[in-house]
Amino acid sequence: MVGDDPFDGPSETHSNGSASATGAAGTVESLVTAPESGAPPVRRDAVEVRPDGVEGDRYRRGDGHFQLDGCAVTLVAAEALAAVRDETGVDLTDGCHRRNVVVDGFGPGMDPLLDATVAVGDAVLRPTRRRPPCAHVEDLAGEDGLASALRDRGGLCCDVIEPGRVAVGDSVTVREADPRTAGAAIAERLAERDGNSDPGGVGERSRSEHD
Numbered sequence: 001m002v003g004d005d006p007f008d009g010p011s012e013t014h015s016n017g018s019a020s021a022t023g024a025a026g027t028v029e030s031l032v033t034a035p036e037s038g039a040p041p042v043r044r045d046a047v048e049v050r051p052d053g054v055e056g057d058r059y060r061r062g063d064g065h066f067q068l069d070g071c072a073v074t075l076v077a078a079e080a081l082a083a084v085r086d087e088t089g090v091d092l093t094d095g096c097h098r099r100n101v102v103v104d105g106f107g108p109g110m111d112p113l114l115d116a117t118v119a120v121g122d123a124v125l126r127p128t129r130r131r132p133p134c135a136h137v138e139d140l141a142g143e144d145g146l147a148s149a150l151r152d153r154g155g156l157c158c159d160v161i162e163p164g165r166v167a168v169g170d171s172v173t174v175r176e177a178d179p180r181t182a183g184a185a186i187a188e189r190l191a192e193r194d195g196n197s198d199p200g201g202v203g204e205r206s207r208s209e210h211d
């Protein structure tokens with residue numbers, strides 16, 4: 001399930017990279033589904049995430065506008081929606097962003113979540129790519145300039161690793177950082193260990209001199 005738009009390439013936005021460590025946490029602020037393509041969004045208190053998408057959403061039913069480029073689940077940042085409201089005056093809290101899960105706590109671009117393994121309520125997801133908006137979202141929302149306002153912060157497209165129930169207020173937790181971040185963290189720890197080790201055997205030479 002995803003917002004009604006095609007993927008048009010990766011974003012270069014970087015936000016809150018320090019939150020990429022395993023255990024970083026946020027919150028489900030709201031949930032949205034649409035029963036069929038073009039249908040008004042429906043705010044939900046809880047949803048069931050199935051292996052192939054969100055129960056009751058158009059993409060799980062095979063009726064998404066961009067079905068060939070569909071995602072099982074989509075996330076969007078609460079911080080991104082707040083920024084759009086501040087910049088344009090457009091309030092998207094009614095779900096016109098057409099993303100399934102609004103997440104608070106990871107910055108507008110949700111960079112720490114991309115390619116990570118993420119627990120969202122009882123479900124486990126893997127955000128695999130960005131989901132920029134397009135003119136279709138703008139048309140459905142009836143707000144000129146919405147697609148441009150959401151560019152670089154239009155959300156993430158996710159695979160379902162483990163299905164489960166997700167409710168408003170549930171935690172969003174990074175279980176495993178993306179491989180690139182994890183590799184960089186390991187390299188940093190190794191560099192720190194090597195830097196703290198006895199360079200050139202100074203300690204050993206000192207002990208020999210006093211024997």
